[in-house]
Amino acid sequence: MSRTFKILRLPGDGVGPEVLDEACAVIEAAVAGTDVEFEFADGLIGGAAIDAHGSPLSDEDLQKARDSDAVFLGAVGGPKWDHLPKETRPEAGLLGLRKALELFANLRPVKVFDALAGASPLKDDIVAGADLMVVRELTGGLYFGQPSERRTDPSGRSAIDTLPYHEIEIERIVDLACKIARQRRGKVTSVDKANVLNSSQLWREVATEVAARYEDIEFEHALVDSCAMALISRPKSFDVMVMENLFGDILSDEAAVLAGSLGMLPSASLNGKAPTRPGSPASMFGMYEPVHGTAPDIAGQGKANPIGATLSASMMLRFSFGLDEQADAIDAAVAQTLNDGIRTGDIAKAGTPPVSTAELGAAIRERLAG
Ligand SMILES: NC(=O)c1ccc[n+]([C@@H]2O[C@H](COP(=O)([O-])OP(=O)(O)OC[C@H]3O[C@@H](n4cnc5c(N)ncnc54)[C@H](O)[C@@H]3O)[C@@H](O)[C@H]2O)c1
Structure with missing residues (x-):
């Protein structure tokens, strides 16, 4: 019997959607050929939600989060919304979500990949x-x-x-x-x-x-x-x-x-409880997001490093879904990609041309398959 995990995607603003797309493709590749399936739902948060309906997090999207096994978030904010009062700014959506979902534990792993020891x-x-x-x-x-x-x-x-x-x-x-x-x-x-x-x-x-x-x-x-x-x-x-x-x-x-780079860092926020969704196969509800912000200086240019988001997705597999084997495989594929010198601009070696967000995502998926 297959296990289906429901993931709410909240890409947010700036580079958020770019890095989330790659990370989602990586986790799909990681479970290909197994009895695990991901069912994705999409919602809006931050500036994207303000533009669509005037508030940084709608009740409807909050309900979608409650109906999920995990939330996968990009990043929120940007100069376009900086003039707004504190309560209606994009960040209020993120804080509201953390509070409503009682996410009391924020986990930030920092792992120095051998290939990047010189980047710090x-x-x-x-x-x-x-x-x-x-x-x-x-x-x-x-x-x-x-x-x-x-x-x-x-x-x-x-x-x-x-x-x-x-x-x-x-x-x-x-x-x-x-x-x-x-x-x-x-x-x-x-x-x-x-x-x-x-x-x-x-x-x-x-x-x-x-x-x-x-x-x-x-x-x-x-x-x-x-x-x-x-x-x-x-x-x-x-x-x-x-x-x-x-x-x-x-x-x-x-x-x-x-x-070495903000673009490398994942995070998880947990409430220590199982999801409220009836019949959920997940062990612990959580919200997963890269540590970095929306990087307005490189947004829309295909330059963002998707590794922080990808490692966040790997944490989702490990902490919420109990898919340790697949999470280990993703972490190993990221390390191998870095060892092979495939890097976005933020971590590129001097003299080596950087790859794009999509190229780095594809390289991780290739190494997963191999
Ligand atoms: N959790 C969040 O949603 C979150 C966190 C921090 C900042 N923000 C928001 O993001 C906006 C920009 O904030 P900031 O500039 O202080 O922080 P930032 O993390 O967006 O960017 C800081 C620097 O790191 C670089 N960077 C960030 N992510 C990268 C990635 N994936 N790949 C390559 N380089 C990357 C950026 O280009 C920039 O030079 C602001 O509106 C801020 O409020 C949101």
Whole structure:
């Protein structure tokens, strides 16, 4: 009996549709000849949705997301919509989707492919072989805590933001990090600022309790400041790193430098639950998207690197659909394509002409078949 996974495609703006097309063709090629089928639905998000119906995410497309096993998103935004107020800008569609779908865990793997060790501004011997996963708490902490406001009184202007965490929020993200570590090299680093912040002291306490349930996991705590240094001085010492929202926002961008180009980086956002769609064969609902934005400077020119999107699709196969074998095959095909020197402009070697988005996608598919 065949298994059918429903994927909602939300290409978004700029290079989003270009990279999504290639990534979807790669996952179709990866399951060709198996009992697995993908059923794609399409929706609009960001600027494309604003242009079509005046809002960055329609109720109808949100419902389509709920009726799917996974959402595959490109990127949103661009100069055309920069003048709009915050609530109606393209980014509001993305934030609305994350909130409505309770996507509390943001996973950003950073793997340095051997062929690209020289593409990072860091020394080859530091980055070569680095392979880590930042697990960022996405729906709590400073970005959502109240009060968060500007104030003016006779003494002058002031502003306040609040960093709340409940033990339930900490427990579920650290637990997920431990489960992910089991599928990797079995090590978790929990990052906090427990020497100063109450919220971090609670984080450390709860993280220690969760870790006690995973005797097979090597668990350590790290302070965020020294961890920021270690991330670029000894990145190979990390496997899974778990942290609260703001620390994760900053450290995941720092970790991105290791890979050499934004165009290389995938991400997943999970809610830890099975899809709500009746009869779904998927194990965990998730939204998958490349880390990069809409790259307006190269959009529509066939220059975008589709690897970030392709590796995001591979994460979808692994985390939501349990198709580890096919995900491994895609990751290997990407590595082989890079080893063979086939690269878009952002990662091209000096003196070697870059290939187009479509040519790189086709090269990955050829190596999958081979
Ligand atoms: N998740 C998202 O949807 C998301 C994330 C970041 C930025 N944005 C939006 O994207 C727009 C542009 O933002 P930005 O310029 O700060 O970031 P960006 O990621 O779009 O681009 C930064 C640089 O990286 C390059 N780049 C990005 N993706 C690439 C790819 N796949 N291949 C090759 N090169 C690539 C771009 O050409 C550019 O030089 C803004 O409207 C911003 O709000 C959206």
